[in-house]
Amino acid sequence: MLYKLKYINERGESIEFKGNQYDFQEPTEFKNKTTNPFNLIRFEGFGEVGANVQLQKAPFQDGSTHIETQLEERHPYLEFVIVANDWNTLSMYRQTVSQVFNPKINGRFELSFDNKTYVLDSIPESVPFFADEDAVGRSQVVSVNFICPSPYWKSPTIEEQPTFEPLFQFPFEGVFEIGIQRDNRIIVNDGDAPTPVFIEFYGPAVNPKITNKTTGEFIKVNQTLQEGEVMKIDTTPGNKSVYFIQPDGTARNVFNWIDLNSSFFQLVVGENEIEYSADSDIQGAIVNISYRKLYNAV
Structure with missing residues (x-):
């Protein structure tokens, strides 16, 4: 080999x-x-x-x-x-x-x-x-x-779960794809240990919330995510953070606005059902989730 x-x-x-x-x-x-x-x-x-x-x-x-x-x-x-x-x-x-x-x-x-x-x-x-x-x-x-x-x-390549689930494409010139937007998705962690996640939630949204329905844990920020802003969450132990990134690149630390019942969850081994929501209509919202799989040995 x-x-x-x-x-x-x-x-x-x-x-x-x-x-x-x-x-x-x-x-x-x-x-x-x-x-x-x-x-x-x-x-x-x-x-x-x-x-x-x-x-x-x-x-x-x-x-x-x-x-x-x-x-x-x-x-x-x-x-x-x-x-x-x-x-x-x-x-x-x-x-x-x-x-x-x-x-x-x-x-x-x-x-x-x-x-x-x-x-x-x-x-x-x-x-x-x-x-x-x-x-x-x-x-x-x-x-x-x-x-x-x-x-x-x-695993060196960060696995990104797409916001849209493609269904089919027409044979048109240029990019034209039909799909469905998902408010929840299934992520399979086939590594050997729970792994942190990095989440990007694009505004607008009032009190955005990400839930791991498999474990019941969630992260909710009691703030309004404005149009053009992006909420970035990192659940890595020792590097946990929540920021609102404005269109000009300015980062606003909103850690103190996290709901007290929130938990910086990780993806457990096996299937994880992830749901994103807010206290307002998020039709058309874009949420990207990325992670790395962890292995005891290779």
Whole structure:
């Protein structure tokens, strides 16, 4: 199975490895191969990640009651060999490696195989470790340890649910499509964990509301969304926000106007029935929903 593993830091600098799943080799087998200066030896952390199982025990109870299970941080490990034509080139590649795997800069892995790509947000735990050079100064083994505050692999492409459900098209020149507008929609999360959503609700609407009817949770903002304004909601833990964006791009934080019974819901695993509404007629309203699927392992 062909794969491509790429690490990209937040400045856009990257190093890429390509090959076959079963091509991980020892450094001596890369001698005199300079088509790709960075050759992967080992990458650990595809799946294994610890879990904290929280139990509760009542007096005289046999066994325990399961409360919740939380995944720990992930700790990937990367080992590869640098191959160059001479010592000066090898030194230049070392600088590139140190620059890309800078522990003061966040980054992410992108792993592609079988026409699928998965993303893992990662931070190097230290400056890369460089082993001794070979006798002629043309190759050197490098190892890097990482920490992933979020253990989940993510689907890189944000899934957008269309506002209109197309029915059919006429064979006219230009764009002309007939469909139905949906006040609710079904979103299937076939990942391994609940996932946050990003919502765009285009005005006008009085007290706009988004409901996950599957869980009964909703987000309602007790404000009037004017014509031309867009309400943007992010339910990501640690980054929860609600803004009204005006036509000129000015953002107004309306977090304090959220209904007290609101909850920044996530898409549960399986089907989610999402409904959007308001205290006024929203015929013709546009609501876009996007999200990423989360995976325990790839």
